[in-house]
Structure formats: structure tokens, C-alpha cells
Amino acid sequence: MADVSPQSIDALAARLTEVEGYLRLEEKHHVVAELERRSADPDFWNDADAARETMARLAAARDDVEGLVRARAKLDDARAAYELGEETGDDDLLSEAGTLLEGLEHDLSELELSSWFTDDLDHGDAIVTVTPGQGGLEAQDWCEMLFRMYQRYCERRGWKVTVNDAEPGEAIGLNRATFTVSGHNAYGMLRAEQGVHRLVRISPTDAKKRRQTTFAGVEVLPVLPDDVEVEIDPNDLRIDVYHASGHGGQGVNTTDSAVRITHLPTGIVVTCQNERSQLQNKAFAMSVLRSRLYEMELARRAEELDELRGPKRDIGFGNQIRSYVLYPYQLVKDLRTGVETSNVDAVLKDGDLDQFVVGYHRWSVGEDEGQAS
Structure with a gap:
């Protein structure tokens, strides 16, 4: 239960006022009214693409307004409850006040996140790929552990997960896992996870029980809306079909349903095998290819800007963003933000990642403000 005192209530009230400023509450009310007026027009759905875009903007604006209204009501x-509990000496009312404040603190963290997501793609769906790095078979096991961790995290957040490709490892774990996450702010939240993840533990496959360090990489891409244009020349593609492997139900290996697309100019290879239909697998693989080419173009432009700004300082060491240590002590620590916890099981088995994701975005906003100044 949250600490209950006039000071803690006033602190959350001040924080709520700041969030209302970030999200421009009064302006959002006008945006909702205007978009609702447009959607009521009899000719609104004549242009289906524009109508869907408007409805998405309306839904996002409504979410912000309703979230702020609920937060203000919870604060009141x-x-x-606190003032009445203090006056009457009613412990139940004081406990209720603490529960409400705890819920308000969580709600404010969510609203703050929404205020930090300034790109339209942040509010959409994400494509996540986990691949093993250094560490041999152990890295494949680590790849599967991360895959399960993200599934649990998405479940906690109420997001839908569609597994697009899960290639079994040579003996244990996975050689690759690609999945689509559908839900509010999915890409914005999950892009905090992009990078190299390091695991330190006693090897489960080593008879001498020696400590081993393994790595896995996490790639997070936005699912691009149809109106984002990425030109792909069909002549630049090599498309191979083959038997799917791994889980997939009866008959999964009886047809050439799996698809591998190679983009020849860049060498990007995308595979999908979890759908029954070859056409569905091809469509998803093309979606991933579009997202990767889009990200590649953004990275190229960012590099050009970096040359003008000067070299960046490295954060932490190498490309590693987070360490998961199971032996000789237990600790999960993000090397960018300093956020850490000794409750390793809550992170790996239960998907308790919000402290790291929220911590990353709070840190990232601070870094951007520091560079701007």
C-alpha cells in the first residue's frame, strides 16, 4: 500500500497536473469534439483509409482524456477518504486511500509514457525478433527464455501475441523467434528492449557446473501502416519456399508453406513458417521486410545527422543493454538506466518488465532534453 499523508497526496496531485500539461488536456477535449463531428458526417466512410486514420486518432485522444479524468477522480x-479517515479514526478509510493512491501512481506512470510517445508509430503494433548470439547451444536456450519472458509481459499488458516464426535450436531452445505484438503503445513500449541481452548462470548442460555467459539479440520493429510507402523492386527479391519445421500441428511438414525472402541489395533475409498458407507466410514476411527497410533508411538518415553533430558517447560497454545474473548472485540490471532488481524470477518467469521499460523511457526523455540544451 502506498504511503498516505498530506504530502504524498499533494505530490501526486502536482504530478497529475504536470501530466495534464504534457498531454494538453484542454486541447485534447477540443480534438475529441472535432473528430467526433467529422466521424458523424454521412460521407465520412467514403474514403475508408482516411476514415480509419481519423478513428485511430479519435480513439487515442479519447484514451488520454478518459485516463486523465479517471486519474483526477481517483485523486479526489x-x-x-484520507481526510475522513483521519477525522474519524477509521483505518478502513485510510487503507482505501492508500489503495487509491497506489492505483493512481500506476495510472500516472502509464499516462506519462503516453506523453513521451510522440511518433505515430509508437502507438501501434510491433514485430519482435529474438536471436541467439555468442554462447552456442546455451544461447539458443537463452533465446527461448527471452521469448517466454516477452510472451508473459505481453499477457500482463493485455496485448495479443501472434507467433510468426519459431525455429527450434539444434538440441535445445530456439534458433530464432519472431512474433507480432498487437496493442496500445506496443511498439513505443517494446522498443526499450532492442539490443543485446546478457545472461550469466551455471550452465544446465555442463556436467562440471561451470558458470557461463551467453548473449541474445532483440530486434523491435514497428508494424507500418499502409500509408507508409517503402519501395521494393520485385526484381530485388529472391523468394524460396520450403517445408515448415517445429510446432505447427498435423501436416505442418507436408507442404511447402514456409517462405524465405531475401532482399538482394541489402542482404536482409526474412522468414515466416507458422501460418498454414504460403500466401499468409509471404504476406507477413513482406511486412517484416518493409519494416526493416524503413528502419534501415531511418538509421541512414540518423547517421548523416550524427556526422554533423559529432560522435556520440557509448552507453555502458559494447551493445549490451541489460544483464541477467543468476549466479553467483541474482540480479537483473539495465546498464543504460541503472534500474535493477534481485527478483530474477519475477522478470524472467512472470514478465515483470515495466520497471525496466518505464525506466528506459524516463531516462531516454532526460537524455533528449540534455542533448537539446
Whole structure:
């Protein structure tokens, strides 16, 4: 239960006022009214693409407004419960105030995140790929552990996960896992996870029980809306079909349903095998290819800007973003933000990642403000 005192209530009230400023509450009310007026026009759906874009903007604006209204009501209820509890000596009311404040603190963190997501793609879906790095078979096992961790995290957040490709490892684990996450702010949240993840533990396959360090890489791409144009010349593609492997139900290996697309100019290879239909697998693989080419173009432009700005300082060491240590002590630590926890099981088995994801975005906003100044 959250600490309940006039000071803690006032601190959350000040934080809520700041968030209302970030999200431009009054302006959002006008945006909702205007978009609702447009959607009521009899000719609104004549242009289906524009109508869907408008409805998405309306839904996002409504979410922000309703979230702020609920937060303000929760704050008022908590203050009233606390004051009445103090006046009457009713412990149940004081406990209720603490519960309300705890919920408000969580809600404010979510609203702050929404205010930090300034790119339209942040509010959309994400394509996540986990691949093993250094560490041999152990890295394949680590790849599967991360895959399960993200599935649990998405489940906790109420996001839908569609597994697009899960290639079994040579003996244990996975050689690659690609999945699509559908839900509010999925890409914005999950891009905090992009990078190299390091695991330190006693090897489960080593008879001498020696400590081993393994690595896995996590790539997070946005699912691009149809109106984002990425030109792909069909002559630049090599498309191979083959038997799917791994889980997939009866008959998974009886047809050439799996698809591998190679983009010849860049060498990018995309595979999908979890759909029954070859056409569905091809469509998803093309979606991933579009996203990767889009990200590649953004990275190229960012490099050009970096040359003008001067070299960046490295954060941490190498490309590693987070360490998961299971032996000789237990600790998960993000090397960018300093956020850490000794409750390793909560992270790896239960998908308790919000402290790291929120911590990353809070840190990232601070870094951007520091560079701007």
C-alpha cells in the first residue's frame, strides 16, 4: 500500500497536473469534439483509409482524456477518504486511500509514457525478433527464455501475441523467434528492449557446473501502416519456399508453406513458417521486410545527422543493454538506466518488465532534453 499523508497526496496531485500539461488536456477535449463531428458526417466512410486514420486518432485522444479524468477522480476520492479517515479514526478509510493512491501512481506512470510517445508509430503494433548470439547451444536456450519472458509481459499488458516464426535450436531452445505484438503503445513500449541481452548462470548442460555467459539479440520493429510507402523492386527479391519445421500441428511438414525472402541489395533475409498458407507466410514476411527497410533508411538518415553533430558517447560497454545474473548472485540490471532488481524470477518467469521499460523511457526523455540544451 502506498504511503498516505498530506504530502504524498499533494505530490501526486502536482504530478497529475504536470501530466495534464504534457498531454494538453484542454486541447485534447477540443480534438475529441472535432473528430467526433467529422466521424458523424454521412460521407465520412467514403474514403475508408482516411476514415480509419481519423478513428485511430479519435480513439487515442479519447484514451488520454478518459485516463486523465479517471486519474483526477481517483485523486479526489483518495483525498476525501484520507481526510475522513483521519477525522474519524477509521483505518478502513485510510487503507482505501492508500489503495487509491497506489492505483493512481500506476495510472500516472502509464499516462506519462503516453506523453513521451510522440511518433505515430509508437502507438501501434510491433514485430519482435529474438536471436541467439555468442554462447552456442546455451544461447539458443537463452533465446527461448527471452521469448517466454516477452510472451508473459505481453499477457500482463493485455496485448495479443501472434507467433510468426519459431525455429527450434539444434538440441535445445530456439534458433530464432519472431512474433507480432498487437496493442496500445506496443511498439513505443517494446522498443526499450532492442539490443543485446546478457545472461550469466551455471550452465544446465555442463556436467562440471561451470558458470557461463551467453548473449541474445532483440530486434523491435514497428508494424507500418499502409500509408507508409517503402519501395521494393520485385526484381530485388529472391523468394524460396520450403517445408515448415517445429510446432505447427498435423501436416505442418507436408507442404511447402514456409517462405524465405531475401532482399538482394541489402542482404536482409526474412522468414515466416507458422501460418498454414504460403500466401499468409509471404504476406507477413513482406511486412517484416518493409519494416526493416524503413528502419534501415531511418538509421541512414540518423547517421548523416550524427556526422554533423559529432560522435556520440557509448552507453555502458559494447551493445549490451541489460544483464541477467543468476549466479553467483541474482540480479537483473539495465546498464543504460541503472534500474535493477534481485527478483530474477519475477522478470524472467512472470514478465515483470515495466520497471525496466518505464525506466528506459524516463531516462531516454532526460537524455533528449540534455542533448537539446
